[in-house]
Amino acid sequence: MADNETLGEQLRRQGISRRSFLKFCAATTSLMALPPTMVSAVAAALEKARRPSVIWLSFQECTGCTESLTRSHSPTLESLIFGAISLDYHHTLQACAGHFAEHLRTEVIDKHPGEYLVLVDGSIPTRDDGVYSTIAGMTNVQILEETAAQAAAVIAVGTCAAFGGLPHADPNPTGAVPVSDIITDKPIINVSGCPPIPTVITGVLAHYLTFGGIPELDELGRPLMFYGDSIHDRCYRRPFYDKGLFAKTFDDAGARDGWCLYELGCKGPTTHNACATVKWNEGTSFPIESGHPCLGCSEPDFWDAGSFYNPLSAPIGDSSDWAAPAIAAGAAAGAALGLYGRRHKADAEARREPLTARDLEDKS
Amino acid sequence: MNGLQDITVTVEEGAVGEPSAQVLAIASEIAGQLEAWLATGETASIDLRSLPMAPGDYQALKALLGEGEVSARLEALGPSDIYETAVPGVWWLKHRNANDEVMAELIEITDCPGILRTQAEDLSSAPGQLRERMQKATVEP
Ligand code: SF4
Numbered sequence: 001m002a003d004n005e006t007l008g009e010q011l012r013r014q015g016i017s018r019r020s021f022l023k024f025c026a027a028t029t030s031l032m033a034l035p036p037t038m039v040s041a042v043a044a045a046l047e048k049a050r051r052p053s054v055i056w057l058s059f060q061e062c063t064g065c066t067e068s069l070t071r072s073h074s075p076t077l078e079s080l081i082f083g084a085i086s087l088d089y090h091h092t093l094q095a096c097a098g099h100f101a102e103h104l105r106t107e108v109i110d111k112h113p114g115e116y117l118v119l120v121d122g123s124i125p126t127r128d129d130g131v132y133s134t135i136a137g138m139t140n141v142q143i144l145e146e147t148a149a150q151a152a153a154v155i156a157v158g159t160c161a162a163f164g165g166l167p168h169a170d171p172n173p174t175g176a177v178p179v180s181d182i183i184t185d186k187p188i189i190n191v192s193g194c195p196p197i198p199t200v201i202t203g204v205l206a207h208y209l210t211f212g213g214i215p216e217l218d219e220l221g222r223p224l225m226f227y228g229d230s231i232h233d234r235c236y237r238r239p240f241y242d243k244g245l246f247a248k249t250f251d252d253a254g255a256r257d258g259w260c261l262y263e264l265g266c267k268g269p270t271t272h273n274a275c276a277t278v279k280w281n282e283g284t285s286f287p288i289e290s291g292h293p294c295l296g297c298s299e300p301d302f303w304d305a306g307s308f309y310n311p312l313s314a315p316i317g318d319s320s321d322w323a324a325p326a327i328a329a330g331a332a333a334g335a336a337l338g339l340y341g342r343r344h345k346a347d348a349e350a351r352r353e354p355l356t357a358r359d360l361e362d363k364s
Numbered sequence: 365m366n367g368l369q370d371i372t373v374t375v376e377e378g379a380v381g382e383p384s385a386q387v388l389a390i391a392s393e394i395a396g397q398l399e400a401w402l403a404t405g406e407t408a409s410i411d412l413r414s415l416p417m418a419p420g421d422y423q424a425l426k427a428l429l430g431e432g433e434v435s436a437r438l439e440a441l442g443p444s445d446i447y448e449t450a451v452p453g454v455w456w457l458k459h460r461n462a463n464d465e466v467m468a469e470l471i472e473i474t475d476c477p478g479i480l481r482t483q484a485e486d487l488s489s490a491p492g493q494l495r496e497r498m499q500k501a502t503v504e505p
Pocket of ligand 1: 231232233235236237238239241259260261262266267268269288294
């Protein structure tokens with residue numbers, strides 16, 4: 001595609017009919033969690049959109065975020081979105097390596113200052129001068145600082161890039177930090193989740209492409225359109241929670257009848273994400289629909305919040321699986337609804353605060 | 365156990381039975397939108413992916429709305445199935461990609477979904493296209 005060609009021109013050149021374009025716009029509008037009445041506005045904006053350059057940096061990560069995106073189940077839509085951006089640098093996907101790859105990265109910085117997007121997955125090690133992860137002789141901190149300096153915005157893909165994630169979990173041997181601890185002078189969009197829902201990643205890209213700006217964010221830097229509601233707000237098991245009907249084990253009669261999974265450790269009340277509506281695997285289901293409590297993977301420090309199978313009300317450390325230092329450093333799972341995940345480290349007393357499902361309801 | 369097919373899955377009787385409160389809520393929203401359309405002429409649509417649905421709700425909503433007289437298949441970036449439900453003016457649209465995977469699913473409250481109409485942008489090249497086809501049909505053996 002010519003550098004200055006609009007998306008509309010590009011699609012017409014490829015022989016895409018107007019109906020196909022409208023269908024693409026309907027899917028993109030749905031992807032961005034906008035009401036369907038916005039389709040014509042989205043169509044008008046996409047028609048004129050120009051393709052931004054994207055540099056994708058992978059740091060301390062497991063490649064799960066890239067897997068989530070590239071194995072997502074709407075390849076046509078994703079490939080159209082990816083056709084609409086110029087993915088110029090991505091370790092896992094690029095064909096070239098070594099100096100050539102690094103040259104591409106610096107070329108984008110030089111050619112499109114202030115215009116390109118930086119996507120980051122993985123956290124950044126800072127301990128011992130960042131030696132725990134280096135690329136082309138540069139530490140992750142150096143490469144991130146150099147690449148983000150001229151970027152229009154940075155999108156932190158996944159909980160590791162957004163909040164530190166698993167590498168940041170106690171005892172955090174590499175001194176891992178999120179993107180926002182390193183880059184402080186650029187807009188940062190946190191697309192958390194371990195991994196994030198693929199359509200949420202493309203939805204954020206589509207939003208940038210369509211409207212040329214960053215979407216409205218919550219206090220943790222996450223797009224409100226996807227992270228505005230808690231899982232609990234939108235959970236189809238909520239009527240059981242409201243009636244106080246809880247499954248006690250994974251195979252009791254309550255579990256079979258689809259009762260609420262709160263007592264089995266569900267972190268839905270304190271977790272903000274779009275799983276309950278957008279769902280996974282081509283909209284098939286989400287963990288709670290498959291009978292497993294929500295782990296809270298899109299919230300900061302979810303890994304240190306005690307056992308996945310302890311109710312939110314239980315003090316951290318109930319489980320014998322957890323070593324004492326991990327407990328001491330953990331975030332407070334027992335703090336009141338909405339506080340968990342807000343980087344509040346409650347004191348030990350608050351951590352032992354008894355909280356029942358009823359209390360939680362009263363507080364909400 | 366060798367594979368997925370060995371996991372026994374029992375579909376409970378009456379799964380598509382009584383519509384749940386959620387299904388009834390969507391249905392009354394549709395009823396309200398039909399009334400608004402009659403009163404103001406303003407059409408509406410609902411993105412089915414934006415709604416929290418329990419297992420079985422989707423099927424129950426489909427059963428509740430039924431199937432009407434018109435159904436159409438669109439081939440554009442993959443197939444789309446579009447039909448009018450048994451309730452006049454309520455259309456169900458399911459857009460799939462070339463791999464047959466669902467890209468979007470909507471209910472439209474309108475007399476005809478816009479995507480079914482001939483598009484003005486495509487119409488402008490129509491006479492030329494027909495002439496070209498005529499020429500090809502006569503020149504080629
Ligand atoms: S606690 Fe979990 S399973 Fe229960 S209603 Fe809330 S989100 Fe759903």
